[in-house]
Amino acid sequence: MTKNNNAKNENSLLYLNGINKSFPGVQALSNAKLSLSAGSVTALIGENGAGKSTIVKILTGIYQPDSGEIFFNGSSVKFYSAVDALKIGITAIHQETVLFDELTVAENIFLGNAPINKFGMIDLGKQSKKALEILQSINADIEPNMLLRDLGIASRHLVAIARALSVDTKVVIMDEPTAALSFKEIQEIFTLIKQLKKQGKAILFISHKFDEIFHIADHFTVFRDGEFIADGNMADASQDKLVSLMVGRSVDQIFPKRKPKLGRKIFSVSEFSHPTEFADINFTLREGEILGFYGLVGAGRSELMQAIFGITRAHTGQLTIEGDPVYVTAPSKAVKEGIVYVPEDRGTQGTIKPIPIYQNITLPSLAAVSKAGFLQEVEEFQLSREYTQKLDLRAASLDTKVENLSGGNQQKIVIAKWLATKPRIIILDEPTKGVDIGSKAAVHEFMGNLAANGLAVIMVSSEIPEILGMSDRIIVMRDGKIVSEHKKNSVTPEILIKHAAGLMEP
Numbered sequence: 001m002t003k004n005n006n007a008k009n010e011n012s013l014l015y016l017n018g019i020n021k022s023f024p025g026v027q028a029l030s031n032a033k034l035s036l037s038a039g040s041v042t043a044l045i046g047e048n049g050a051g052k053s054t055i056v057k058i059l060t061g062i063y064q065p066d067s068g069e070i071f072f073n074g075s076s077v078k079f080y081s082a083v084d085a086l087k088i089g090i091t092a093i094h095q096e097t098v099l100f101d102e103l104t105v106a107e108n109i110f111l112g113n114a115p116i117n118k119f120g121m122i123d124l125g126k127q128s129k130k131a132l133e134i135l136q137s138i139n140a141d142i143e144p145n146m147l148l149r150d151l152g153i154a155s156r157h158l159v160a161i162a163r164a165l166s167v168d169t170k171v172v173i174m175d176e177p178t179a180a181l182s183f184k185e186i187q188e189i190f191t192l193i194k195q196l197k198k199q200g201k202a203i204l205f206i207s208h209k210f211d212e213i214f215h216i217a218d219h220f221t222v223f224r225d226g227e228f229i230a231d232g233n234m235a236d237a238s239q240d241k242l243v244s245l246m247v248g249r250s251v252d253q254i255f256p257k258r259k260p261k262l263g264r265k266i267f268s269v270s271e272f273s274h275p276t277e278f279a280d281i282n283f284t285l286r287e288g289e290i291l292g293f294y295g296l297v298g299a300g301r302s303e304l305m306q307a308i309f310g311i312t313r314a315h316t317g318q319l320t321i322e323g324d325p326v327y328v329t330a331p332s333k334a335v336k337e338g339i340v341y342v343p344e345d346r347g348t349q350g351t352i353k354p355i356p357i358y359q360n361i362t363l364p365s366l367a368a369v370s371k372a373g374f375l376q377e378v379e380e381f382q383l384s385r386e387y388t389q390k391l392d393l394r395a396a397s398l399d400t401k402v403e404n405l406s407g408g409n410q411q412k413i414v415i416a417k418w419l420a421t422k423p424r425i426i427i428l429d430e431p432t433k434g435v436d437i438g439s440k441a442a443v444h445e446f447m448g449n450l451a452a453n454g455l456a457v458i459m460v461s462s463e464i465p466e467i468l469g470m471s472d473r474i475i476v477m478r479d480g481k482i483v484s485e486h487k488k489n490s491v492t493p494e495i496l497i498k499h500a501a502g503l504m505e506p
């Protein structure tokens with residue numbers, strides 16, 4: 001074996017070189033390299049589809065590279081399965097985490113690695129106790145014997161992290177660990193990363209959020225279109241420089257200038273209450289308006305939107321469209337009334353992964369693309385092409401199965417699919433979560449165009465710049481209630497945070 005004499009190799013705990021990986025129609029990685037050092041955090045950045053998750057899967061033995069080498073502690077290693085990578089001490093928290101709904105939290109944490117008693121059976125008591133210890137070490141207030149199914153997105157993420165920490169690891173990989181988390185939980189993840197760093201672990205951190213990258217990373221590596229572009233120290237980097245390395249051009253991050261043309265009052269929600277999730281919700285919405293809903297994770301925003309869309313029904317109160325009462329007892333009814341909802345959890349709620357892009361997009365609009373009950377493929381393709389182009393989707397073709405798209409591109413499919421139904425009211429729940437900085441601008445511009453064309457838009461977002469940059473009016477929710485309402489330009493980030501956190505009386 002000839003060793004690559006790149007200087008990086010000397011200090012690196014883990015070093016990948018010349019990695020190629022292709023899928024039918026896509027070169028996901030070409031001649032990619034990456035180096036991780038003990039006791040430091042490396043941020044891997046790149047646009048949606050740049051190959052970040054693919055290299056994580058190669059590092060964890062889920063995919064085998066077509067060619068290229070992996071060095072661990074200076075010697076060449078090969079992973080034939082996920083177990084090989086785990087044995088060496090590489091663990092990952094994946095972007096789409098595989099956890100099991102019907103198992104308990106403790107069972108999920110120790111799956112395949114459970115403590116065994118002297119009878120050769122899983123030692124349930126010890127398993128719960130050890131699970132609790134790990135959960136407490138990351139400040140996760142989760143009961144180990146709960147069923148996973150009963151946890152929200154943020155808690156599930158913490159379970160995935162606990163799972164990664166249940167084995168003795170040397171390398172910890174986090175693929176967008178903060179995407180679903182609230183401010184407080186993100187701080188806890190950072191505390192955890194700092195602890196891991198002190199223990200001498202090498203950490204790979206993937207995120208689309210630059211504030212996080214600048215806060216936590218020591219080094220950066222940039223991928224573009226599957227290729228290594230640059231690496232260096234964060235101390236020498238600026239956001240502008242990193243963005244232009246990622247995108248290959250400079251990106252205008254200013255929110256689109258909009259002159260809202262508010263039309264008729266189209267939608268109203270009154271005395272809307274749910275036994276546990278929200279209460280006394282009253283608001284109205286006009287055509288051409290973007291109404292932002294801000295709040296901390298758990299404030300009840302998503303639950304409210306899901307009730308409006310007819311996903312949940314245990315509520316009282318009244319919805320009207322153009323003054324007429326509407327009874328939305330199921331999502332199909334909502335779509336018929338012209339209301340659509342793009343969910344936050346686009347992984348499980350959003351798409352049917354094993355079928356092609358174009359079929360996913362046309363699914364809720366079948367009437368528009370059928371003739372006498374027969375699907376028209378040409379129309380299906382046209383409709384899909386129109387919306388995927390608008391959203392800057394990166395895919396080999398519209399025949400590609402959704403499961404083979406990168407995380408961010410899967411999210412664009414969900415947005416496209418609901419827009420293709422030509423709604424009058426669209427509810428976007430965290431519309432740019434997991435979307436890279438270049439496409440983010442495309443989504444924002446697109447959202448502005450929707451409003452300009454008379455659509456009424458509700459945007460739930462936990463990102464203050466997005467809330468302030470896009471909304472004509474902002475409603476803040478806390479503990480299931482509306483606590484304040486603000487006009488555009490009449491509010492600061494501090495005020496929003498204080499209302500959301502209950503530090504300011506309305």
Ligand SMILES: Nc1ncnc2c1ncn2[C@@H]1O[C@H](COP(=O)(O)OP(=O)(O)OP(=O)(O)O)[C@@H](O)[C@H]1O
Nearest residue numbers: 023028048049050051052053054404405406407408
């Ligand atoms: N199993 C697969 N089959 C076919 N194509 C795939 C598969 N996995 C990934 N790809 C393709 O490889 C490319 C890289 O995808 P990858 O998931 O690594 O991107 P990413 O950088 O993680 O993006 P994101 O920021 O959106 O998560 C994409 O074009 C994707 O569609």
Ligand SMILES: [Mg+2]
Nearest residue numbers: 052053095407
């Ligand atoms: Mg990814």
